[in-house]
Amino acid sequence: MAKATKASQQEAVLGEFAFFNFLWTFYRNNRGMIRREYRDLTKKFLDFNDPDHNPKAFLRTPQFEALEMYVFLKEFLGNARVEQIFKDWFDRAGKFADRTEGGVANSQGQVTLFEAVTREQYQVVFDMMKRNRRxxxxxxxxxxxxxxxxxxxxxxxxxxxxxxxxxxxxxxxxxxxxxxxxxxxxxxxxxxxxxxxxxxxxxxxxxxxxxxxxxxxxxxxxxxxxxxxxxxxxxxxxxxxxxxxxxxxxxxxxxxxxxxxxxxxxxxxxxxxxxxxxxxxxxxxxxxxxxxxxxxxxxxxxxxxxxxxxxxxxxxxxxxxxxxxxxxxxxxxxxxxxxxxxxxxxxxxxxxxxxxxxxxxxxxxxxxxxxxxxxxxxxGLKDAINNQYLKTVDLKGYTNSRTSEFVKIAVDDFCDQTDGLLPEGLTPKMAFFAASIDEAVNELKPAVERALIDRDIPASRILVNVGDAKYTSNDDERAFRRLDYPESEKQFIILVNKGREGWNCRSLFGVALYRQPTSKVFVLQASMRCLRAIGDMQHTGHIYLSEGNLAILNNELEQNFRMTVEDLKGAAKDKETVEVRVNEPVRIKIKRVRREFHLEEKVLTEGADLKFNMADKAAWADLTDRYRLMVTHRTELGPGKISDRVTDLTAQRSKLTYSPLMIVSEVARYLNRSPFEVEGLLTSSVQGMDATVEVVNAYNELLHDLIIPQLFGHLFTVSSTMTPEEYEVDLVKVPAEGFYRVTAEKDKIVRETDAPAVPVAHKSFHLDTYCFDSKPEQTLFWDLIREGKVRKLYFTGMLTHGQSDFFIQYVDPDSKAVRTYYPDFLFEREDGRMVIVEVKGDHQVDTPVVQAKREFAEQMAVASGMTYELIKGTDAEAHSYARLLN
Structure with missing residues (x-):
């Protein structure tokens, strides 16, 4: 019994513990530090595909995130095997020496703290990894x-x-x-x-x-x-x-x-x-x-x-x-x-x-x-549907139907559901999967023909592809491969063991499967074929199954995606794509600050002070504290008594051992100076070459954070000027086709028609519909629109792909590239002063990226006679916004 219990516990751990979530959390929380170890060419390749950096980036979010992980494994972890990565992560060793307990983001993007992985859980997963390693x-x-x-x-x-x-x-x-x-x-x-x-x-x-x-x-x-x-x-x-x-x-x-x-x-x-x-x-x-x-x-x-x-x-x-x-x-x-x-x-x-x-x-x-x-x-599958990378699902199960009845019901419903639909100029297609060639040819095809006759649809719309030259010609094979071409006239496809994988027919809108196939997983594979996205809006895929196949699909979904048929049907049902129209073209005057830097070379002298002194214990501690790895061990000594023991694990951090030549090479590369000149500067510095090598080997980070900047300051004088330049910008550009399409969760969509209950609704809605990203944003909107001290209120955070000229440029702290940021709100106070507001989750407020946005936004706001405020999500939900009006 004990062995059975232990086995069930191990099975539970292997079923629930997903290391990839923790790995992604580590990467997301340390992206800036990780990218510093990448080669410049790698950074250029990533930035080209990053939608936050390149508005024309082609990759979708999951593709780019997977590419980031691919590069992270290669450049940062050196193609280490997964079991070694997991071991180092758990032990806080090697590249994970600085790892701290964090959290895993849920589907709403909120971070929830997780319990520390126990030694027992770790051992179960690690043993599994070792057994299957290559x-x-x-x-x-x-x-x-x-x-x-x-x-x-x-x-x-x-x-x-x-x-x-x-x-x-x-x-x-x-x-x-x-x-x-x-x-x-x-x-x-x-x-x-x-x-x-x-x-x-x-x-x-x-x-x-x-x-x-x-x-x-x-x-x-x-x-x-x-x-x-x-x-x-x-x-x-x-x-x-x-x-x-x-x-x-x-x-x-x-x-x-x-x-x-x-x-x-x-x-x-x-x-x-x-x-x-x-x-x-x-x-x-x-x-x-x-x-x-x-x-x-x-x-x-x-x-x-x-x-x-x-x-x-x-x-x-x-x-x-x-x-x-x-x-x-x-x-x-x-x-x-x-x-x-x-x-x-x-x-x-x-x-x-x-x-x-x-x-x-x-x-x-x-x-x-x-x-x-x-x-x-x-x-996952549910995320793909929720984020519109797949069609939504309309799934129907039928009982006690013969083949002809099932086919007629399915064809009629499919034709009614897709009537008038022509995405990208393509006719919606429907696939019937048969269990055998005999069934396809002698039962299914005649039944489909009869159903089409009742709707005055010619039988030439049927295509049979069963892998047998007797029934499927080369022309049929060619037509099968060209279903996504506008000239294709085929609409109802009868298949036997075809199109399970690799069949990327985006115009497939329906799948019907009545007889139970030999392979249960075939039900899952066939059903998913009609979910590929098409066009510029999210459509619906229609799946028709017998009751027996519906039960099989439910079981296969649970086994392979950890979701049920009801989850599949409910995915994205809480979202809606709306057409957003411009009610009031708004133009505002802002001042953007243009900064110019002037570099003057100093007369080259010896005796550079590199600003470190290892003999001064207090100063050395102040300089290096942020690089130390300190771990707190908490022990319960009894009721109400807790002992905290702090252990210094700095010595266990992974680091390079620099030679004088390596340091000279790195400094010369950064400063674009002769290596001989750099060697002379380091040798003649106040601290000297030997001491420089010692501190760099003690803390590798000091080379780039201290030594190089101090030498730069010794060689150059930098002065800067700031010039405010006034612009009149459109808060939203008028769309060429009359509206913008935006998808949002239904409970976060606020239409102008929802506002009559608010007597001061005229203060807002420069667009006829606002789509909020989060509940805190929506709560703050209703608070401000009712606030008597607010004269005009605009929600500006929903159009972030060039539809608005109201943006702030900032320097990304990770890539050092110039990026564009669209704040959430702009409102006019009773005294005429304009206020820019950004709402952020509590866990994001202090991140380097958000602080960089804040710094540049405040510069623009001050130059424009405005105020910039960053408010936490919890404060917004608690209706704590008074400081925005002071």
């Missing part, structure tokens, strides 16, 4: 379907190649990429890798390099060989897993095979003439043709250096099959893709190179009741 780093990115995993994967490969070209000897970067897909359908979709416009995700100065150097190789047909040059770089090999996977040999060699199959040993014994030419006979290649194509590809892969492996659509298998594909519980004799990758990694290592890492892109972080241990980033 000889190479193995990461899982779990992004639900429709969020753009293929584009994300392409972006990661482009990033790898750009960095590998710049630093070819750095083992962190991939020189070649092997992309594995589970089946032919996904393999076809991966052609997007080659056709995808690089300029969308690659800074313009690197587009030509990639276009010129990348070579794509597609292994589609059984007889296709891989023709990469040995030790070449920048190859992208795209293959169905069956084309590279190692196969077991089931057939024993006959006596004749043994006799006539010459070996290297036979030729060596035959004399030097044959022995010298032995390599021409290809003894490493088997003779059987099927085995030859498999091994030829595998052998070719072993001759490429610095190989990165990308497993796309790893979620084609769920549950136990997904566990096997990920190597969980797989035996050494398994002939799975994971085993092939393990063998490939071993062969590359023996050749003096390596598999840099294996990156798996899957749709779920779960295998049944267990969280996959190597997930490093996850973005």
């Amino acid at each position: 000889t190479y780093p193995n990461y899982i990115f779990a992004l639900t379907m429709g969020t753009g995993k293929t584009i994300l994967m392409a972006t990661c490969i482009f990033y790898e190649f750009i960095l590998a070209n710049k630093w070819p000897k750095d083992g962190k970067y991939c020189h070649n990429a092997l992309v594995c897909s589970p089946d032919k359908t996904v393999l076809q979709s991966l052609r997007e890798l080659e056709s995808f416009p690089l300029a969308r995700v690659v800074p313009p100065e690197y587009v030509n390099f990639l276009t010129t150097h990348i070579r794509f190789h597609y292994l589609e047909e059984t007889g296709t060989s891989l023709d990469t040059l040995d030790k070449s770089r920048f190859n992208v090999i795209v293959s169905n897993v069956q084309k590279i996977i190692l196969k077991k040999k089931h057939k024993q060699d006959s006596a004749i095979d043994t006799l006539f199959r010459a070996t290297p040993e036979v030729f060596k014994e035959a004399g030097t003439v044959y022995a010298d030419a032995a390599d021409l006979y290809g003894f490493d290649e088997p003779q059987d043709e099927a085995e030859l194509t498999t091994n030829q590809r595998f052998e070719k892969l072993t001759r490429l250096e610095q190989l990165g492996i990308y497993v796309d659509e790893a979620h084609h298998a769920f549950g136990k099959d997904l566990a096997k594909d990920m190597g969980i519980g797989a035996k050494a004799t398994d002939t799975s893709l994971r085993t092939t990758i393990d063998k490939l990694a071993a062969k590359l290592k023996s050749a003096g190179t390596q598999v840099v890492a294996c990156f798996n892109y899957t749709g779920t972080p779960y295998v049944g009741k267990t969280v996959l241990p190597e997930v490093v980033y996850a973005y």
